[in-house]
Every structure is written in C-alpha cells, then in structure tokens.
Amino acid sequence: MAWSGTNTNTNTKHIVSQIPPYIYVYNDGSLERPINIPRTPPSLEDPATGVASKDILFSKNPFLFARLFLPKLTTPPPNQKIPILVYSHGGAFCFESAFAAHHTKYCNLIASQANVIIVSVEHRKAPEHFLPAAYNDSWAALKWVASHSHATNSNSDTWLINHGDFSKIFIGGDSSGANIVHNLAMRAGVEALPGGVKVYGAYLNHPYFWGSKPIGSEAVIGFEETPQSLIWNFAYPDAPGGLDNPMINPLAPGAPSLAQLGCSKMLLTVAGKDHLLFRDRTLLYYKAVKESGWKGQVELFEEEQEDHVYHMFNMETHQAKRLITIVANFLRQ
Template sequence: MVSESEIVFEFGPYLRAFKDGRVERYFNTDVVPPSDHGNGVSSKDVQISQETGVSARIFIPNTTIYANAAGQEKLPLLVYFHGGGFMIGSPFCAMYHNHITSLVKEAKIVAVSVDYRLAPEHAVPAAYEDSWAALQWVASHVDGEGPEVWLNKHANFRRVFLAGDSAGGNIVHNMVVKTGEEELAVGMEFELVGACLVHPHFEKKEGDDVDECWRFVCPTTSGLDDPRMNPSVDPRLGRLGCRKVLICAAEKDLFKERALNYYEALRKSRWDGEVELVETEGEEHVFHLFNPNSEKAVAFLRILAFFINQS
C-alpha cells in the first residue's frame, strides 16, 4: 500500500511534492517588506489581478521621487521575471528583492518584479498567463492614467525591457514571442526595446530526454517539440517583438548549452534584431544571486545595466 505522505517529486533541496497533494518549499520562502528609501531605492507592492492573485513589487531610485519637479526625463522601465523552475521564488524574498534593488540603483531605472503563480499547484501555462497579464497591466499606464502612480510619473514607455533568470529567462522569451504577435498598447507610445535572458531554462538538443522538472510543472507538454521549451522549433522565433536580445551564460552552468543553443537558433532565424551573448568564466547557475557581492557578480550587474542604458 502506498503511503499518502510518499514523495512523488523532489526539486533538489528546494521543494518536495507528496502524493496527498502537499507541497513543501524550503528555499526563497521568506518575505521581506518593501523598502522606503532603502539603499537608495524605494519599493512598493501592487495587486495586478484580484481574480488570480497576481501581484508585483515596483522599484524606483529615490532620485525619481523629485524628478518631475527637477524637470528630469522619465526612466527606462524593466519588467523582471524571477527564476526557480516555475516552482519556487518570488519578488518578495530577500534574494530577488536585493537583486532588483541593486539593479535599479546601478542602472537608474524603474522596475516591476512580477509574482506569477507557481507549479505544481498552478501548472504551466499559469506562469505564462500571469506574466502576460502583468505586461498588459504595465502597458495600461502608457497614457499616464494607469492605476499605479509611480509608473504614470516615472516610467518611459518608449524604453521598455524584459529580463529574467533561469525559468524567468524562459518566460522572457515566451513574452517576447507573444508581443511579436499581439500589441500590448495599440496606437500608443509603447516600445519593447530589449530582452535579457540570464542562464535561461530551455530544453537540451534533440535526442535528449525531456527535462523531468518541465514534465512535472507542465504535464500537458508535447515534449521536445514544445516551442515554449524548445524555441528552435518555433516558427515565431523570427518575429520577436523587440529589437535587442542579451543572452547571459555561465561557464560551469548545467544550462550553458541551452543558452548557446538559443543564441544560435536566434541568429539563424529571420529575426532582424541584434543578439549578444555574454559568458561569465568560472561561475555556475545564477551565481550572481547566491554571491551578489563578489567581483564577478558586481561586474555582471553592470553588464545588465549597460544593456538597458545603451539601447
């Protein structure tokens, strides 16, 4: 007889799912409050959808609070999607709160860090649906009359960027593909300039088994021909809805090959934008999140900031 407490799936030391439906998470479950002028950056939490519970944390440099009075220009807007295999993480845990705070301070941007629903309680495509709903919510501010005053006052909607790490990098790709088919703000001043995929979670080359984690979070996947995890088979790859893409890899990352495959697939597609590949030597998956004060993590943060500001 099978025990109801039997573990049916284990995601490293981070998560366990049990036969009786329970899910236990052991990483990034902490919640830190938004900051009021903390480290040169202020943040607040906002509700995006009452129906699904999708929310976000918004970050602005403290200097922007006085931007209108000083006649300063509005700032680039970054929409960020956290990683965690679609199963763990949130904008509200210390790791991601601190990372986005540092990036906002370095790049002098406005950021919206999205809290999408997690699997297995909410199987994929819930994460994609929530992320698209968040982008639509962000775009609703383009005329300066949206529900969030910080976006109305301080965000430049002609300089919008998407970024994410690991599963969040996968989400970024899928959002950029979708924006190539559907306009977020028809007839308005909205431009998705660039996308940054940090150590993105995609499938391996053909002939390999489909990732066990992907099958767990997306039970309805068709396998290696699922374009959400294998962009090389997606004919929409040539119609990305942005003009620049930055792909970040790490030398010792198990996902490095997948990042390189994505880079090559994008170069061979009909997309006429600019794609750049940056690799950090001697580092592993999302090293910058686990050791943010290291020399290479600080340098990596500057790369992300430069990508946004030089576009």
C-alpha cells in the same frame, strides 16, 4: 515528474512526487519547498541603494501581485521619466518568489545602477498552477504596465504614470525567468500591447531551454531523468510536444521563427560551468537568433569560471558585480 513510489498505508503521510531539492508533494496535498529563500518586506528607502519598493495587486482575476522598485530620482524635474523593466524571477516555475530577500536585493541593485523602475512579477507556481499560468501571469503584468501609457487604467500606479518612459520598456529574467522572457518577447511579436507600446529590449540570464535530445556537452546517460527534464514535466505535464514544446525548446522542429521576436535588442548571458545545464542551448539560441532574419541586435556575455545564476546568491563577488553592471549598462543604452 519524479515519483517516490506507492505507499499502501493511506494513513501515513508520504511523498507522491518530488524534484529534490526544490519541491516535495505529499499524498495529503501538502507541499514543501525546502530551499525557498525567506521573504523580505518592501522598503521606503533601501539603506544600501536608496531605492524605494512597494507591493501592489495588479490583477484581481486572477489575483496577481508584483513588487515595484523606484530608484532615487535626483535629476530635475520631479516627474523625471526613466525606463521600465518587467522582471521575471527564477525558481524552476515551482518555487521562489518576487518577494524573496535575494530577488529584492538584486532588483534594488539593478534599479539603482540602471536608473529604471522595476516591476518584479509574482507569477503563480506549479503544482498549484501548472504552466502556462506563469507565462500568462507575466504577460498580464506586461499588459498592465503598458496600459499606463495613456493613464486611463483604473488600476493604475503613480510611479509608472509619473516616471515611466513607455518608449523604453524592457523585459528581463534569470533561469526559468529568462525562459519566461523569451516567451514574452515571442508573444509581443505577434500580439499588440495596450496603447501600441512596444518592448524595447530583453535580457536573458542563463535561460532555461531544454529538449528531448541531448546536444553538445549535455550528459547522454540518463538524459530523460535529468532535473531539467523532470522540472518541465512537473511544471507543464500537459505541454503539447513535451520537452520539444517551443516554450522550452525554441529550436524544436516546427517552432515559430525567432524572426518574430518582439523587441529591438537582446542580451544573453551564460556561465562556462553551466555546461550540464543550459550553456550550450543558449549558445545555439544566440546563433539561431542571429540567423533568423530578426531585425534587432543581440549580444552575448559568458563568465567562463562560474556556474548557473552565480550572481543571484553572492552578489558581492567580482564576477557577480560584473554581470550586474553588464545588465545595468544594457538597460541604460
């Protein structure tokens, strides 16, 4: 956590902790998240894609929400079954929202191109709710989705019941959301989902993995004060093992074997200019998955001339369209 120092004038509002430019915490308990992208409402029919969306409450203890996306179904019968994607948005565990305009646009595109139902999870954020809250919220969403496989859930959704193919459940995410996806896949390998449902596939775009020691091209000078280190210490201050907790460093000594990943296939993507962030960690993770004894199939895609999550902030570029197509094709297989 980056501390701003002590202000002896307790009557003056001042910053007590911060991770610029993501979040600022003040002595009166108030927060600022300056780069949060504005939220947008759901739509009965997105003008660009024809995708319908709606917001639902899927848990009352704690209160947890998600935005659901349903592509336009043109192939008979009307109760056509299509795959389901449980999506985890990025935002360093402490900002952003499933309801933000860019995440909504992204999910509209993926739902339309891949022909999948998407459940985009609004997990709780630090510092109001430190990790592992976001992990538990995302697992609760996955369990809620799986519970529809036998239509006995009192808190059920008709889109999932009428159109969900529970043999094709995917999990996917970007940046910190991709980190959540890794942890969901690991948990799914050792903990049963309702109805015996299995996770079929997982995609991780530019996943947030880190550790206590620099590797590869990561900057050595000031390594402990990098934003990546500060974010983890801010979001999970009590993490056992700190930066070598297996949830952030799946290759740390003593971390569970990647052979337990609870899915049948995986897509990993990296950006070539992400070398001071997460590229090298993901390449090592890719190698470790292949050598772990895991029985699934893993593929890797790199966009050499782009930076971290480039596709989320300008979806009209050739490179962004290519990555979205790669993700959509993975979900269609």
